[in-house]
Amino acid sequence: QKEVEQDPGPLSVPEGAIVSLNCTYSNSAFQYFMWYRQYSRKGPELLMYTYSSGNKEDGRFTAQVDKSSKYISLFIRDSQPSDSATYLCAMSAMGSASKIIFGSGTRLSIRP
Amino acid sequence: GAVVSQHPSRVICKSGTSVKIECRSLDFQATTMFWYRQFPKQSLMLMATSNEGSKATYEQGVEKDKFLINHASLTLSTLTVTSAHPEDSSFYICSARDHSGDEQFFGPGTRLTVL
Numbered sequence: 001q002k003e004v005e006q007d008p009g010p011l012s013v014p015e016g017a018i019v020s021l022n023c024t025y026s027n028s029a030f031q032y033f034m035w036y037r038q039y040s041r042k043g044p045e046l047l048m049y050t051y052s053s054g055n056k057e058d059g060r061f062t063a064q065v066d067k068s069s070k071y072i073s074l075f076i077r078d079s080q081p082s083d084s085a086t087y088l089c090a091m092s093a094m095g096s097a098s099k100i101i102f103g104s105g106t107r108l109s110i111r112p
Numbered sequence: 113g114a115v116v117s118q119h120p121s122r123v124i125c126k127s128g129t130s131v132k133i134e135c136r137s138l139d140f141q142a143t144t145m146f147w148y149r150q151f152p153k154q155s156l157m158l159m160a161t162s163n164e165g166s167k168a169t170y171e172q173g174v175e176k177d178k179f180l181i182n183h184a185s186l187t188l189s190t191l192t193v194t195s196a197h198p199e200d201s202s203f204y205i206c207s208a209r210d211h212s213g214d215e216q217f218f219g220p221g222t223r224l225t226v227l
Contacts, residue, residue: 008153036218043118043205043218044156088155100146100216104155 003027006089006103014111019076023089023103026070030091032098033065035074038086038105047087048074079110114140116208118219125196126227132192133222135206141186142208146216147179150203162189196226 006023013019021035032051036044048063050056056063062075072091076083089103115138125131135145144163148156160176162168162183170176180192189208193200203223207216 006155041203041221041223043221045218046215049215099158099161102155107153 001026003101004089004091004103007106008104010107010109012109012111013079015079015081017079017110019074019079019083019108019110021074021076021087021089021106021108023072024070025072025091025101027091027093027101028067028070029093030101031094032092033063033072034090034100035061035063036088036090036102038088040085044088081110081112084108084110114138114208114210114217116142116206116217116219118204118206118222120222121220122223122225124225124227127197128195130192130194131196131224132190133204133206133224135189135191135208135219137187137208137210137217140208140210140217142189143186143211144209145183145189146207146209147181147189147191148205148207150205150221152203156205159191193224196224198226200224201226 004025034049035047038044053065053067060077064073086105086107088105090100092098092100117136119134147159150156159174160168160170162181164183164186168181183189205221207218209216
């Protein structure tokens with residue numbers, strides 16, 4: 001079993017829709033949760049990060065963490081064609097020596 | 113935010129040759145740098161972790177004699193793919209972290225094609 005599971009998609013939605021991306025994990029030591037966006041042939045770009053359970057909002061993006069269920073989500077409101085990319089969840093235990101473990105990424109396409 | 117650069121962005125080489133990829137942190141000192149490999153439509157797989165001035169720690173299954181990592185300064189790490197083979201063709205991405213936080217800043221990646 002992988003430490004981090006993510007549906008690879010692809011996921012295609014119309015412009016303006018709300019997008020929900022999800023990951024589950026098995027390691028209860030993970031305390032730091034991140035979402036990265038990666039455009040084709042580019043390095044990943046950090047979108048959001050959070051340490052705690054609950055919701056964190058940044059503009060059209062909301063990250064949600066449920067540690068009791070080992071489940072994290074990223075919601076994108078009012079999706080735009082420019083949001084089309086691969087979204088990777090990632091997580092690590094606390095501490096500077098901790099490795100980041102990535103999900104496999106979900107390919108998202110926003111149709112105009 | 114912090115900026116990490118990689119050079120070259122794309123390289124094509126012949127089988128059997130060696131290729132060096134540079135990773136630089138431009139506006140902060142990176143006490144730790146990470147090297148990842150990403151195959152098409154797959155996630156990032158950590159290859160090794162390097163701390164400035166010490167030997168790199170390689171992940172299981174990564175050959176340290178094939179993928180030479182040098183972290184000679186707080187702003188530069190290099191990855192050398194030795195005796196490259198076509199199966200080494202991949203997207204290589206570095207990231208850097210300073211001493212203060214858990215966040216890693218990623219470079220733009222280097223696409224290696226071995227003919």
